[in-house]
Amino acid sequence: xxxxxxxxxxxxxxxxxxxxxxxxxxxxxxxxxxxxxxxxxxxxxxxxxxxxxxxxxxxxxxxxxxxxxxxxxxxxxxxxxxxxxxxxxxxxxxxxxxxxxxxxxxxxxxxxxxxxxxxxxxxxxxxxxxxxxxxxxxxxxxxxxxxxxxxxxxxxxxxxxxxxxxxxxxxxxxxxxxxxxxxxxxxxxxxxxxxxxxxxxxxxxxxxxxxxxxxxxxxxxxxxxxxxxxxxxxxxxxxxxxxxxxxxxxxxxxxxxxxxxxxxxxxxxxxxxxxxxxxxxxxxxxxxxxxxxxxxxxxxxxxxxxxxxxxxxxxxxxxxxxxxxxxxxxxxxxxxxxxxxxxxxxxxxxxxxxxxxxxxxxxxxxx
Numbered sequence: 001x002x003x004x005x006x007x008x009x010x011x012x013x014x015x016x017x018x019x020x021x022x023x024x025x026x027x028x029x030x031x032x033x034x035x036x037x038x039x040x041x042x043x044x045x046x047x048x049x050x051x052x053x054x055x056x057x058x059x060x061x062x063x064x065x066x067x068x069x070x071x072x073x074x075x076x077x078x079x080x081x082x083x084x085x086x087x088x089x090x091x092x093x094x095x096x097x098x099x100x101x102x103x104x105x106x107x108x109x110x111x112x113x114x115x116x117x118x119x120x121x122x123x124x125x126x127x128x129x130x131x132x133x134x135x136x137x138x139x140x141x142x143x144x145x146x147x148x149x150x151x152x153x154x155x156x157x158x159x160x161x162x163x164x165x166x167x168x169x170x171x172x173x174x175x176x177x178x179x180x181x182x183x184x185x186x187x188x189x190x191x192x193x194x195x196x197x198x199x200x201x202x203x204x205x206x207x208x209x210x211x212x213x214x215x216x217x218x219x220x221x222x223x224x225x226x227x228x229x230x231x232x233x234x235x236x237x238x239x240x241x242x243x244x245x246x247x248x249x250x251x252x253x254x255x256x257x258x259x260x261x262x263x264x265x266x267x268x269x270x271x272x273x274x275x276x277x278x279x280x281x282x283x284x285x286x287x288x289x290x291x292x293x294x295x296x297x298x299x300x301x302x303x304x305x306x307x308x309x310x311x312x313x314x315x316x317x318x319x320x321x322x323x324x325x326x327x328x329x330x331x332x333x334x335x336x337x338x339x340x341x342x343x344x345x346x347x348x349x350x351x352x353x354x355x356x357x358x359x360x361x362x363x364x365x366x367x
Contacts, residue, residue, distance in 0.1 A: 025188070025201055026242035029221070032187030033180045036093040039135055039170075043125030045086045045108065045117055045142065052086040053112030061087060065123060086114035090125045090138055092170055096178045103168035106138045110162040117164045118144045127170055138170035181234055186223040186241075193219035196249035204246045252361030254350055259367055261343035263350070270360040271332055271353060 044061045045052075052058065059080045066072075092106040108122055120142050127136040143166065146159025180186060190198060198215035205213035205223060213223045229237055252268040292304045341349070353359040 022245035022247045024242065025204070025244050025246060028192070028197065028246075028248055029188040029190055029201070029242075031180050031238065031242075032189055032220075033182065034096045034178060036095050037129055037135075037176060039092045039094050039127035039129055041090040041125045041127040041138065042111075043088050043090045043108070043138070044123045045088050045110075045114075045120035046084060046123060047119055047121045048084045048086060048114070048117065049119055050083045051114060051116040051118070051148075052083045053110070053114040054081060054083050054085075055087060055112045058085045058087045058112065061085075086117060086120065087111045088117070088122065090122065090127060092127055092136065092138070094129070094135055094172070094176060096176075098172050098175065100172055100175055102172045104136060104170050104172060106166045106169045108142055108164045108166065114162060116144075116148045116161040117142055118146075118148060118161050120164070122166060122169070129176075133174060135174045135176065136170040136172050138166065140166045140169040142166060180238070181225055181231075184225050184227075186225060186238065188221040188223065190219050190221070192248075192250060193217075194249055194251070197246070200246040200249070204244045205241055208240070208244065253364060254359065254361055255364045255366065256347050256350060257366050258347060261347070263343060263346055265332070266361065268361070269332070272358040272360060274353065274356065274358040 044058065044065065046062075059078075059082070062082070062085050063076070063080055087110075089109045089111050090106055091109070092104050094104065098104065106122075106127070108117065110117055122139055122142060124137060124139045126134045127138055129135045142164035144161055144164045146157065146161050148157040148161045188201065190201075195215075195218040198218055198221055201221045202213040202215045205221070209223070209226065212226070213221060215221045223241065225234070225237065250266060250268070252270065253266045254269055255264040256262075290306055292306050294302065350359065350363060354363045
């Protein structure tokens with residue numbers, strides 16, 4: 001069965017008057033110093049239905065849990081055997097400005113040979129930052145986005161059952177200081193570095209706060225905080241800056257995903273004068289079975305089953321489509337649609353245009 005493919009063309013050049021509206025600065029930049037920080041920890045999941053790992057490290061962790069609860073009956077890890085426990089890696093992200101006693105989500109992943117974490121509960125686990133300090137403590141029942149069931153000779157499974165999540169499963173115990181004003185300046189980092197966009201951001205800020213902003217490179221904009229601004233007004237100042245709208249300028253790019261047949265064409269893509277002709281060759285193969293019977297009342301004849309293969313070759317003939325010099329993305333899309341092309345055909349044409357030098361833009365192929 002032929003795979004259904006998709007063509008996605010960004011025709012922002014054809015949108016109309018609303019295209020003149022800019023983008024908010026907060027949507028195209030990241031404030032320097034404002035970021036999340038990864039947290040990790042090693043924990044123990046219990047309550048599994050015989051799908052644990054029974055590794056030595058898991059048994060030792062279980063023995064330590066019993067000892068911390070005042071139970072010293074089991075003194076050695078070798079004396080404790082169970083397939084209902086599993087050693088796991090617990091990960092999370094500490095958001096910027098997270099305060100003590102707030103909660104964050106955690107992800108729990110099996111480290112050993114556990115077949116499934118379904119139905120398990122994570123015991124108290126300390127989550128450490130890069131500095132080795134405990135920033136959060138996680139505990140709770142796991143939510144698995146799948147299931148697994150098996151019998152003697154068959155098994156059914158949906159999604160991954162060795163990874164689970166605990167929504168709001170960790171309490172923040174230590175706050176991390178987030179400083180977005182350093183040496184009297186605020187740094188804005190563009191998600192998509194571009195010299196024109198960085199200049200537009202700096203100019204938009206200077207219109208409100210004269211001579212306060214400049215763009216040292218294509219990826220950042222630096223803002224001098226007015227000296228008379230108290231620290232209690234930093235948030236208000238940053239809100240006013242990030243709410244400004246600017247025109248975003250991106251490079252002319254055509255993105256192609258050969259695996260899915262998806263094509264994204266930027267509005268600034270241009271095509272020089274070129275003629276395009278594309279014809280498809282279709283080969284149709286048909287297999288038929290029929291019976292060969294002897295004439296009526298004949299002697300010695302037998303009915304025989306025969307097989308026949310019919311092959312037809314059909315080549316489409318289309319005249320070349322001439323594209324004028326500096327054709328924009330709308331004219332290009334209209335010309336390609338008139339040829340009745342499939343996404344696979346368009347991929348071949350764009351690659352040929354790039355090889356010939358007629359495609360004025362970057363061609364990116366992703367897989």
